[in-house]
Every structure is written in structure tokens, then in C-alpha cells.
Amino acid sequence: MKYLLLINTDPALLDALPPGEYDAMMQECLAHAAELRESGHLLASQKLAGAETATTLRMRNGRLSTTDGPFAETREFVGGYNLIEARDLNEAIRIAARFPWTRTGSVEIRPLDELPPLRSAPAADAALAQG
DSSP: OEEEEEEEEOHHHHHTSOTTHHHHHHHHHHHHHHHHHHHTOEEEEEEOOOGGGOEEEEEETTEEEEEESOSSOOSOEEEEEEEEEOSSHHHHHHHHHTSGGGGSEEEEEEEOOOOOOOOOOHHHHHHHHHO
16 A cells, blocks of 8 residues: 655744754665665655745635745744655554654655546537547
């Protein structure tokens, strides 16, 4: 089963780390990721640019609005993700617990959900046929 590990971090906790600690945590993270990649558990992984670079889109009453910044007002922000393969939630928890970011935020574990089959609609079929 595939799980997405959302790495949430609190900038205040990161800023409070002693000199060199962030680099040590990043090395710990990279080592754990390398082990997971070797064992076939890690499918994808990426650090995200800072929350201040985010743009949030919302559609309300037929109007699209954009907001600079992250999705919600919160101390923590999504700093990266890991897409893993695990037998079950217990194995996903064991994998996620070894990432150092639980000490400066949290790791949210979310199972991937299969998309339901698309329902056929006459207008959509006609549009596809016209290509």
C-alpha cells in the first residue's frame, strides 16, 4: 500500500536548533531515505521551497482567487514529502518515526486512495471524439 508522508515543520523550532543541528538532521534524513530507497520502500521524496513561496487557489461563486502564502494560518507548514510503499499503517509508522522532522514538527501519514472510475457523460464523450 502506498502512503504519503507529509513533513510538517515549525520554523520557530528550526530556528531554535543549536548551530549544526539542522545539517545533522538533514544528514540523518538522507541516510534514512537512502536505506528506504534501497529496500524498495521509498518511491519519491522531495523538499519543498519555503511556505512563503506558496500560492493558494480558491474558487468561490465562479471566481478564482489567489492568495500568496500557505493554505492555512498555522505555525507548521509542509516542508516536504515522502511517498512510500508499506505493508500496512504500522509499517508506515515505523518508517516515518525514523525521520528526524518529528522533533521539529510532525509527519502526517496519509494512505493514497484510488480514484473512482470516471463516469461517462455525453458532453465529455462528444468533446473527446472531436479531440
